[in-house]
Amino acid sequence: MSNRxxxxxxxxxxxAAEAARRRRILPIKVGVGFGVFVLGxxxxxxxxxxxxxxxxxxxxxxxxxxxxxxxxxxVSDLPPPGPNTRVPINDTDPFSGKPHPFNGPTVTHKGYVIxxxxxxxxxxxxxxxxxxxxxxxxRHLR
Numbered sequence: 001m002s003n004r005x006x007x008x009x010x011x012x013x014x015x016a017a018e019a020a021r022r023r024r025i026l027p028i029k030v031g032v033g034f035g036v037f038v039l040g041x042x043x044x045x046x047x048x049x050x051x052x053x054x055x056x057x058x059x060x061x062x063x064x065x066x067x068x069x070x071x072x073x074x075v076s077d078l079p080p081p082g083p084n085t086r087v088p089i090n091d092t093d094p095f096s097g098k099p100h101p102f103n104g105p106t107v108t109h110k111g112y113v114i115x116x117x118x119x120x121x122x123x124x125x126x127x128x129x130x131x132x133x134x135x136x137x138x139r140h141l142r
Contacts, residue, residue: 077134078110078112078134078137078138078141079141080111081110081111081112086113087113088100088106088113088114088115089112089113089114089137089140089141090114090115090140092117093115093116093117093118093121094114094116094136094140095116095121095124095125096117096118096121098117098121099117100115100116100117101117104116104117104118105118105119105122107122107125109133109134109137110134110137112137112141114136114137114140
């Protein structure tokens with residue numbers, strides 16, 4: 001066999017080895033591919049996968065919906081408030097879990113008074129959607 005043919009075979013073998021090395025699936029590629037798959041599913045099925053409480057209504061969540069989160073067709077199914085509407089319905093702060101003081105900040109939602117332990121704990125209330133606020137009130141009515 002001539003030197004030229006041998007060099008051509010060696011070169012072809014090197015090119016084949018290089019192509020096989022480039023096609024190799026690395027663990028990082030698998031991880032990135034799986035992450036893209038999971039995020040795509042979250043975008044497509046975001047609202048369907050949210051937690052629900054025992055009544056079948058969506059429960060309060062810390063994250064906002066990817067598609068805005070407000071449902072214009074949502075109708076609240078909260079019962080009408082009782083005669084004692086000036087007393088908070090909760091014993092502890094809904095966000096921090098601390099007991100709220102007698103003269104702490106409060107907010108009224110559809111006739112129900114919710115008490116907070118401090119002004120810092122009151123801030124997340126403004127970021128909740130109407131549905132999440134109703135679920136929070138419903139959770140404290142039990």
